[in-house]
């Protein structure tokens with residue numbers, strides 16, 4: 001059990017006590033190994049998708065474009081309207097459940113490998129290392145007075161950071177404004193004020209979070225870090241130091257037998273602390289600051305290899321396994337517990353339902369609005385007329401013609417134009433007049449159904465409405 005020391009508060013000169021702890025700069029050492037390769041694989045995967053996707057063409061348009069001004073979302077072959085919000089909701093539910101599942105299985109997998117904060121910090125740190133060197137060189141550089149070399153290195157690092165941040169901001173805006181046009185406007189220095197604002201805003205957020213705040217975001221600002229402990233239990237895989245094997249720790253030569261010296265496997269090299277991006281010592285037990293990046297596993301495995309000891313002094317294991325000394329197959333039997341299997345089953349069913357509903361989606365949407373100005377009126381020919389406004393939304397990229405029919409009352413018919421042409425990915429408001437012979441229906445509100453069908457295509461929508469007959 002970790003004992004948290006209680007340090008007596010020392011009041012300042014004026015008698016007040018500050019609750020603010022100044023940030024200690026962390027200089028994470030570069031690390032190589034199996035998990036570092038995984039982390040970089042996620043950096044590449046996520047960033048190739050993020051930076052590349054807006055440049056991908058689909059037919060004559062950008063493959064993924066969230067056109068907020070026109071209220072259309074283009075995602076490859078789909079044209080989505082705000083009325084398709086349900087799919088976004090489904091996607092959010094799937095994402096949340098995935099997070100629950102990953103967290104229940106292996107703790108902060110998301111934080112350590114795929115979270116944008118981790119990914120961008122990794123990229124910014126890579127630039128920092130290339131310009132200023134690894135941990136010791138950076139610490140030395142920061143400790144020395146301002147020389148020309150220091151100035152040039154710092155300036156160059158910030159220039160590269162700024163360029164990466166700006167490109168990130170530009171790409172982000174490219175998801176909402178056609179990126180080809182945006183590039184042209186940028187080159188001709190005539191970008192719109194909103195685009196300029198969002199490019200700089202997103203660039204500033206990237207630059208600040210990945211360049212300066214780094215682990216502070218994970219420790220103090222991230223809401224996920226706050227509530228994920230509710231998803232952990234003693235069978236969740238977490239990164240742990242095996243104190244039973246490692247202690248008592250101490251330096252020794254490679255040839256020495258630790259048992260003779262009365263030592264455990266930890267050589268107290270402190271490399272696990274030096275690589276840690278949040279600056280903690282994993283040997284002190286499970287701590288909320290640990291983002292599960294597995295850097296300490298990689299570096300400690302390297303040390304174990306050099307010493308000729310078995311790997312895994314720091315490893316993915318569970319609290320129960322550490323306590324009971326379980327082997328790997330026993331650990332996995334407990335990791336795949338009912339809660340995890342339930343999350344997986346619900347997640348699988350939701351993914352299937354979401355994919356199916358997207359595949360079966362009708363590429364036509366219709367909204368019916370009653371004309372409030374003219375509820376019901378008698379018109380020439382002894383007919384009773386109600387007026388409606390129909391919004392017909394073409395969710396295909398071809399022009400379409402739609403036929404409007406109506407059912408629900410004897411003699412009910414469409415008196416206005418019953419066919420309407422709508423352009424590709426366009427929506428049109430159409431005024432529709434419905435008539436029944438006067439006296440053919442009792443006074444009151446009668447439920448009716450509009451049917452809108454695409455001519456020459458397999459798309460058909462029914463919408464409910466009401467026909468009013470006055471007393």
Ligand code: SF4
Nearest residue numbers: 266267269270272300
């Ligand atoms: S890296 Fe391994 S051997 Fe070195 S101090 Fe950390 S736990 Fe001990």
Ligand code: SF4
Nearest residue numbers: 276290291293294296
């Ligand atoms: S303790 Fe290990 S896994 Fe946790 S953040 Fe530090 S290096 Fe990463």
